Amino acid sequence: MSGFTSRRFLRRLGGGLSMLSVASAGAYVSAAMHPAAAQQKAPDSKPALAKAVYEQQLTIGQPHVTAFCEWLLAGCADALKQPGFMGAKLLRSTPPAANTPLVLFVLGGPGAGKGTQCARIVAEHGYIHLSAGDLLRAARQAGSSEGQLIDEYIREGRIVPVEITVALLRKAMAASGGSRFLIDGFPRNGDNLAGWHSQMGEVAHVGGVLMYDCAEAVMEARLLERGKTSGRADDNAAAIKKRFATYRAETMPVVGYYAQLGLVHTIDGSQPVEDVYDKTQQALAAVHKADALRRAQVQVVAHLYAADRASLERWLASPAGKAHEAAVRERAASMDGASRASGAVRSRVLDVSTSLKPYGLDSLRAFD
Numbered sequence: 001m002s003g004f005t006s007r008r009f010l011r012r013l014g015g016g017l018s019m020l021s022v023a024s025a026g027a028y029v030s031a032a033m034h035p036a037a038a039q040q041k042a043p044d045s046k047p048a049l050a051k052a053v054y055e056q057q058l059t060i061g062q063p064h065v066t067a068f069c070e071w072l073l074a075g076c077a078d079a080l081k082q083p084g085f086m087g088a089k090l091l092r093s094t095p096p097a098a099n100t101p102l103v104l105f106v107l108g109g110p111g112a113g114k115g116t117q118c119a120r121i122v123a124e125h126g127y128i129h130l131s132a133g134d135l136l137r138a139a140r141q142a143g144s145s146e147g148q149l150i151d152e153y154i155r156e157g158r159i160v161p162v163e164i165t166v167a168l169l170r171k172a173m174a175a176s177g178g179s180r181f182l183i184d185g186f187p188r189n190g191d192n193l194a195g196w197h198s199q200m201g202e203v204a205h206v207g208g209v210l211m212y213d214c215a216e217a218v219m220e221a222r223l224l225e226r227g228k229t230s231g232r233a234d235d236n237a238a239a240i241k242k243r244f245a246t247y248r249a250e251t252m253p254v255v256g257y258y259a260q261l262g263l264v265h266t267i268d269g270s271q272p273v274e275d276v277y278d279k280t281q282q283a284l285a286a287v288h289k290a291d292a293l294r295r296a297q298v299q300v301v302a303h304l305y306a307a308d309r310a311s312l313e314r315w316l317a318s319p320a321g322k323a324h325e326a327a328v329r330e331r332a333a334s335m336d337g338a339s340r341a342s343g344a345v346r347s348r349v350l351d352v353s354t355s356l357k358p359y360g361l362d363s364l365r366a367f368d
């Protein structure tokens with residue numbers, strides 16, 4: 001799993017610090033509270049909640065992470081001596097282990113050409129291709145206990161509950177013995193996505209999403225043509241209409257979710273098969289390159305919490321704040337080029353309620 005996955009990096013900053021919890025949208029943020037802030041409160045009053053956060057984000061190579069985080073934490077401890085400052089936290093991502101299987105999700109509307117392209121990729125790139133729809137149809141054929149339910153869902157163009165689908169995928173992945181998978185037609189809705197994260201989030205690493213974009217009229221013509229021989233119960237005009245509606249309403253938001261994580265590679269699926277495959281090859285090269293980097297690098301996010309935005313901005317404008325910013329940038333730039341994505345350090349002041357949103361729910365779940 002990519003992004004901020006499974007390790008929390010939180011230290012207390014000096015003696016006598018108490019813990020403060022702040023609920024933010026969908027996330028749980030904890031910060032070490034500075035004694036000076038605590039003393040300003042009447043004994044029976046509740047501790048103040050942090051309202052603003054100064055965030056620094058950068059990407060560095062694995063070998064530098066521990067020393068860098070220790071150093072940055074010491075700098076944050078200094079900053080916490082400022083009035084109005086309440087706590088600090090460092091988060092760092094955990095890159096997937098080398099032996100964690102790589103998964104590429106393959107999405108696109110019904111008939112966009114997912115299966116056709118997957119067959120080509122398998123032939124040339126050694127992926128295992130697992131189509132969620134094929135697995136469901138096979139389970140139905142095999143007379144599984146869920147057979148009737150699967151049949152009803154497929155006829156209606158609805159998405160089968162994820163417990164069934166993810167169990168089939170997991171079993172097929174294990175049985176294949178492979179280490180690189182194209183998972184075609186999954187995740188198709190929020191339920192699929194949540195089920196994948198809870199069941200497979202720690203087992204496999206999603207390296208990208210190949211998204212085939214195609215007009216409905218083109219897809220419909222292909223599916224009706226395919227329906228002449230496919231024997232599929234859903235390759236007919238009525239079922240196709242329902243499948244399109246499900247795709248628009250339920251699958252597009254999933255694509256949006258992965259797009260926000262920078263993982264989606266959109267390919268024009270309306271072109272001839274060969275042309276689509278050329279674009280697919282380019283997307284695959286980009287996925288592999290990004291994945292190799294992701295496995296070698298760690299994202300570090302430092303948060304300094306304050307009772308109000310003005311305290312943070314005052315400090316940032318002061319010589320001490322400027323020196324802190326400059327020191328982080330200098331240190332980031334001094335790490336050898338091979339092991340850092342860029343010397344760039346992104347700094348910004350945010351409200352607590354928005355500070356962790358850009359990192360997505362997946363990433364945050366693991367932190368607490």
Ligand SMILES: Nc1ncnc2c1ncn2[C@@H]1O[C@H](COP(=O)(O)OP(=O)(O)OP(=O)(O)O)[C@@H](O)[C@H]1O
Pocket residue numbers: 108109110111112113114115116117133185222223225226269270271272273274276
């Ligand atoms: N680029 C293309 N140009 C023309 N026809 C295509 C193209 N790609 C696929 N087809 C044809 O369109 C039909 C649907 O393709 P395919 O089965 O690959 O789509 P899919 O996205 O996997 O569909 P589904 O989601 O319904 O399983 C097939 O008959 C296939 O041969």
Ligand SMILES: Nc1ccn([C@@H]2O[C@H](COP(=O)(O)O)[C@@H](O)[C@H]2O)c(=O)n1
Pocket residue numbers: 110131132133134136153154155156157158159160161165184185186187188192234243
């Ligand atoms: N994750 C999924 C994938 C598919 N289905 C059901 O199967 C039908 C056919 O899927 P194709 O990808 O082969 O077109 C689909 O319309 C769904 O009913 C599913 O439930 N969950």
